[in-house]
Every structure is written in structure tokens, then in C-alpha cells.
Amino acid sequence: MTNNAVKQVLIVGGGTAGWMTAAMLSKLMGPQLSIRLIESDAIGTVGVGEATIPAIQHFNAALGINEAEFLQSTQGTIKLGIQFENWGNAGDSYMHAFGPVGRPLGFTAFHHYWLAAQARGDNSSFWDYSLNYQAAHTGKYAPLPQIPNTPLQGLVHAYHFDASLYAAFLRRYSEQRGVVRTEGTIGAVVKTPAGDLASVILKDGQSFSADLFIDCSGLRALLIGGELGGGYEDWRHWLPCDSALAVPTAATLPVMPYTRAIAHSGGWQWRIPLQHRTGNGLVYSSRFLDDNAARQTLMSNLDAEALAEPRKISFVTGRRNQQWLQNCVAIGLSSGFLEPLESTSIHLIQSAVVRLVQCFPQQTDMAALRLEYNRQSQQEFEAIRDFIILHYHLNQRNDNGLWQYCRTMALPDSLAQRIELFRQSGAVFRQQDELFTEVAWQQVMLGQHLRPQHYHPLADSLTDDQLSGFLADLKAIISRTAAQLPAHQQFLQQGR
Incomplete structure (x- = not known):
């Protein structure tokens, strides 16, 4: 392709990933770039990434966000660590404290x-x-x-917050800095003869071109997977959980300043306290626990009234072989999935955005920067993967095949x-x-x-x-x- 200046950025997908990306790019590079974000209200987001690690403070600080305003806008609470219950033997408890x-x-x-x-x-x-x-x-x-x-x-603290409210907060922030949001769903994608993305065509006929595309379409991976055919490295032999059920419950007082990760037969339950509700979910392996048993496990271990029916999320733990492919960067769940055991989902968005800023191309010839971005991304994903595997491998439970498999794999x-x-x-x-x-x-x-x-x-x-x-x-x-x-x-x- 002709080596031209990178001026137009198109973000496909909103949610936490899309709006974190839009916010940071508009803050740091807004005058130099034309940034458009396409999302559809008809397409839901996973929206369970409500617990973070302390590095989120650096991201908010770089955006100039006031902590009190942030906590109020997102129904946020303070997080001092993650309490792990029943991960060694049943009845055990320890904390990964920050x-x-x-x-x-x-x-x-x-x-x-x-x-x-x-x-x-x-x-x-x-x-x-x-x-x-x-x-x-x-x-x-x-x-x-x-x-x-x-x-x-x-x-040393991080936060629990409502991810959808955080996305809405960052949308307002981004639009104030010139990001243009377009409502719609993508019907077709046009590529150049060299295999780069050229433009997207919405179902209503609108067409938008860009120099750099950012895929924030979640597990669908619309651009990096669907259009560019980017390969995926499957880690289920090390992390066999492939399903989650998520359900909100009424808030319980007082709100405690830590996340709970409670191991059960066949999986583990998260409990994330917000000001207005508690986020709950069960991560499990369909190989060792069926959906009905998982639902019963989750619903019988809630500490307050459920506010909705449990919602199922299916996933494949792993990462894109290339998280930057051609002129498309995958950020968020489109780049890979690591279960939220150590609250790394939002951090991986944050680090990807910062890495993109550091590797941002001036020209459309971006091969060397792409190579370095992918090297750093792989290193980060693999290090976090190992830390999550550690929890499973060191268990001493004997009540379900999941735990025995992880202990001996x-x-x-x-x-x-x-x-x-x-x-x-x-x-x-x-x-x-x-x-x-x-x-x-x-x-x-x-x-x-x-x-x-x-x-x-x-x-x-x-x-x-x-x-x-x-x-x-x-x-x-x-x-x-x-x-x-x-x-x-x-x-x-x-x-x-």
C-alpha cells in the first residue's frame, strides 16, 4: 500500500474496550487524528469486568479523571485485594492483597x-x-x-465499578474531545489488494474508511478474526474453564473493600461489591460441570436477592497469534480471553491502549511497530496466563475432576x-x-x-x-x- 500518514482511526465496537481506547487516543493524540467509533445499541457487551488492579489509577490519572467523580459516576468501591476461598482445601482462605x-x-x-x-x-x-x-x-x-x-x-488500592457506567463515562469524555460516535452494525468490510482493511459498510449503507482500524468487537472479533482470519492460540489444556454465568444481586452492607473468588466443585465464583449492587458469577468447565449444575451452584451461593436471570458467556481461553494484524489492532476480548480470576480483563485493555500509543505509526508502513507490539502483547498474556494457572495447579481439592486435572496436568x-x-x-x-x-x-x-x-x-x-x-x-x-x-x-x- 502507499505509505501515507496515519490520520483516520476507526474503532469498531464500544463497551469498556472501545471507549477506553477512544478516551486515551483522543486525550493524547486528538488534534492529530480523526477518531470515529462505531457501535450498536442492539449488540450487548459482556459487561462483567467490574474488578480492577491498581494500575487502573494510572490510566484514569493520564486522562485527568477525578477519583471522587469517577467513583460516583460508576457506583464504584475501593478494592484492596482478592480473597481466595477454598482454593487449597475446602475451608481455606487467603488474600492476594495489593x-x-x-x-x-x-x-x-x-x-x-x-x-x-x-x-x-x-x-x-x-x-x-x-x-x-x-x-x-x-x-x-x-x-x-x-x-x-x-x-x-x-x-494500595484499585476499584470495583459498573463496567457499563464506566464505558458511558468515557464516552462522554471522548465525545467532548472530538471522537465521533456512529450508531450502526457492520454489514460488509472492504479490503485493499494488499490485504489491509480499507473501509466498513454499515447495514444502512453508510461507508467509513480509515488508515488504522481497532477491533473492539469483543468475543466476535469481527475484524481481526472474521475478516482477516487471524489465528487463535487455544490454552484450554491449561485453563479448561470455558463458560461463565453472571448474575447481579442486591447490595449488601457494609460494602467490603475486596473481591472474593470462591472455589466450588467444578469452578469458582466471583463476588464483586459495588455501591448499588453486587456482581456475581461462576466460571466453570463444561467438561466437568453441566450448565444446570453450574446454575444451581451459583444461585445457591448468593448472599442477596438476584436481580436478574443468570446470563451465560462461552469463551475459549487463549490469545490471538497476532493481536495487531495488517492495519488492524485487536483490543479487549477480540485480542484474547483470560478468565477474570485476577481481575486482569480491564488491565489488558489498558495496557493494549498504552502499548498502541507507544507504538503508534506515523505512516501506513507499520510492519516493524506491529512486530514489536505483538512481541510485547504475547509476553504479557503468557505471564498472566501462568499466574492464573498457578492458582488451579496448587489446589488440594478432590471433589471434582476439574481440580484433579489441574493439579496433575x-x-x-x-x-x-x-x-x-x-x-x-x-x-x-x-x-x-x-x-x-x-x-x-x-x-x-x-x-x-x-x-x-x-x-x-x-x-x-x-x-x-x-x-x-x-x-x-x-x-x-x-x-x-x-x-x-x-x-x-x-x-x-x-x-x-
């Missing part, structure tokens, strides 16, 4: 000192040293960047090596700029009973008195700080 646990000494991570203390008879919980955990499980929250009079980090080499490293030495190393921190990996592995055989020898450099004093001081600071925080419910009411 933020630090304890503090390192020199070059040695905190958990090595905690493991050394355990070997000497200490019986404290690893989460005694997490401010986020102590605040979450007592329902406390206030903005606290740092624990006063200490070098210790304060609370062959793992990706990257994950098998990481588990073995922790098992032998307690060491966890973050790979380059991957999403989840060392502390996140530590919490899941320790929470699901993977105890290292050894810890770092530097942890033995402290005497018994020094080690117990170090831990006791940390525990007291965390406990005292958490106790002084106001209730999360109070924080929400102040923002109204």
Missing part, C-alpha cells in the same frame, strides 16, 4: 525472614504484615499513601521452573516488566500451601531476638495503623 507485605532487609525479601522465623517456632501469619489485608478484612479504608512516621508504604515450562525455584529456595524473581509482583506470587504460593524447603541464608544473620523484634515491630505498626482507619462504607458515603 501493596507490600512486611519490608525487605538489604537485598533480602521480607518473606525469607518470615520463613526463618517460622522455622524457629514463630506462628504469625504472613498477612499479619500486610496493611492492605488488615484493612480489607476489617472493612476499613482511607487514602493513605504512607504509614505516618515510618518509611512504610500505605494502602503438564505446565508451561515457564511456570514449572518458577514453582520449582520457589519450592527449593523460596526465591521469586519478576521477569522484566511483567504485571504481577514478587509479593503477589508469594501470597498465592504460600496461601495455597507451597512451603519452600529452604530460605535465603542471609535471613539467618539475625539472632532470635533481632528477628522476633523485627517482626513484632512491623506487626504492631501494621495492626495499629489498620485499627485507626475509618470504615470503607464511611469513605463511600463521604464521596456522595
Whole structure:
């Protein structure tokens, strides 16, 4: 194709993915681009991505969004972590809490000192040293960047929010910055002789051309899959869940500042507290649990009145082989699907948008940028995939074939090596700029009973008195700080 400047961008599909993309492009590149978004009110969105991770703050901050306005507009609540229930054995519970646990000494991570203390008879919980955990499980929250009079980090938070309200909020934001929304459904797509996308034709006859197309059409993957035939890497041999049922319930008070992921026979249930309702769902494998049994499991484990009938979502866990193909970038569910166990769905939209901005082509010859974008996307998806597989693999349940399959299945080499490293030495190393921190990996592995055989020898450099004093001081600071925080419910009411 002729190498011309990229001036026209066409986003196909709205929802969270479409409007997050439109908002960031219009904010950062609005004067340089003509941006149009095509969506149809007749086509529903999945709309279950209501829990996030702390990086969402950076996205909102880049857009200049005020937190109080955002929470009010989206019926949002604070999220301090994810509580995993029944993932080891039935009755077990631990939290992947955001933020630090304890503090390192020199070059040695905190958990090595905690493991050394355990070997000497200490019986404290690893989460005694997490401010986020102590605040979450007592329902406390206030903005606290740092624990006063200490070098210790304060609370680290993300959000729960209504994804459809967030999309509407970002639509208003985008349209104020020049994005043109067109209502309609696509009837045909025109391609160039070189195989690029040239234009889309709506069912009402309108035609729109662009230099760069962004596929935010969700699981349909209308452009990247349907028109360009982009291949898909199926990960169901590692993550066999392929179905979800979603249902909202009435809000329960007080609203707790964490997500719950509750393992059941054949799958797991999410519980996401918003101000006006609670989001619930069951993720399961149709191979091990039929739809009727899944519905019964979900409906019998709700903690409030259901506000609608459960809605089924079918999916194939995996990723597009090329998330940028020709002159089309897939963002959101069109780019791949990872179940929402660690609340990564909206983050993957965010990182894709930021990556696109960083790799945005000036000219329509975009091969080198496309290659780099796809390399980074693959790396990110695979790292998150491994972290999600970890939860399933470390289970000790025996009540359904799903759990037994996941416990004994062959793992990706990257994950098998990481588990073995922790098992032998307690060491966890973050790979380059991957999403989840060392502390996140530590919490899941320790929470699901993977105890290292050894810890770092530097942890033995402290005497018994020094080690117990170090831990006791940390525990007291965390406990005292958490106790002084106001209730999360109070924080929400102040923002109204």
C-alpha cells in the first residue's frame, strides 16, 4: 500500500474496550487524528469486568479523571485485594492483597525472614504484615499513601465499578474531545489488494474508511478474526474453564473493600461489591460441570436477592497469534480471553491502549511497530496466563475432576521452573516488566500451601531476638495503623 500518514482511526465496537481506547487516543493524540467509533445499541457487551488492579489509577490519572467523580459516576468501591476461598482445601482462605507485605532487609525479601522465623517456632501469619489485608478484612479504608512516621508504604488500592457506567463515562469524555460516535452494525468490510482493511459498510449503507482500524468487537472479533482470519492460540489444556454465568444481586452492607473468588466443585465464583449492587458469577468447565449444575451452584451461593436471570458467556481461553494484524489492532476480548480470576480483563485493555500509543505509526508502513507490539502483547498474556494457572495447579481439592486435572496436568515450562525455584529456595524473581509482583506470587504460593524447603541464608544473620523484634515491630505498626482507619462504607458515603 502507499505509505501515507496515519490520520483516520476507526474503532469498531464500544463497551469498556472501545471507549477506553477512544478516551486515551483522543486525550493524547486528538488534534492529530480523526477518531470515529462505531457501535450498536442492539449488540450487548459482556459487561462483567467490574474488578480492577491498581494500575487502573494510572490510566484514569493520564486522562485527568477525578477519583471522587469517577467513583460516583460508576457506583464504584475501593478494592484492596482478592480473597481466595477454598482454593487449597475446602475451608481455606487467603488474600492476594495489593501493596507490600512486611519490608525487605538489604537485598533480602521480607518473606525469607518470615520463613526463618517460622522455622524457629514463630506462628504469625504472613498477612499479619500486610496493611492492605488488615484493612480489607476489617472493612476499613482511607487514602493513605504512607504509614505516618515510618518509611512504610500505605494502602494500595484499585476499584470495583459498573463496567457499563464506566464505558458511558468515557464516552462522554471522548465525545467532548472530538471522537465521533456512529450508531450502526457492520454489514460488509472492504479490503485493499494488499490485504489491509480499507473501509466498513454499515447495514444502512453508510461507508467509513480509515488508515488504522481497532477491533473492539469483543468475543466476535469481527475484524481481526472474521475478516482477516487471524489465528487463535487455544490454552484450554491449561485453563479448561470455558463458560461463565453472571448474575447481579442486591447490595449488601457494609460494602467490603475486596473481591472474593470462591472455589466450588467444578469452578469458582466471583463476588464483586459495588455501591448499588453486587456482581456475581461462576466460571466453570463444561467438561466437568453441566450448565444446570453450574446454575444451581451459583444461585445457591448468593448472599442477596438476584436481580436478574443468570446470563451465560462461552469463551475459549487463549490469545490471538497476532493481536495487531495488517492495519488492524485487536483490543479487549477480540485480542484474547483470560478468565477474570485476577481481575486482569480491564488491565489488558489498558495496557493494549498504552502499548498502541507507544507504538503508534506515523505512516501506513507499520510492519516493524506491529512486530514489536505483538512481541510485547504475547509476553504479557503468557505471564498472566501462568499466574492464573498457578492458582488451579496448587489446589488440594478432590471433589471434582476439574481440580484433579489441574493439579496433575503438564505446565508451561515457564511456570514449572518458577514453582520449582520457589519450592527449593523460596526465591521469586519478576521477569522484566511483567504485571504481577514478587509479593503477589508469594501470597498465592504460600496461601495455597507451597512451603519452600529452604530460605535465603542471609535471613539467618539475625539472632532470635533481632528477628522476633523485627517482626513484632512491623506487626504492631501494621495492626495499629489498620485499627485507626475509618470504615470503607464511611469513605463511600463521604464521596456522595
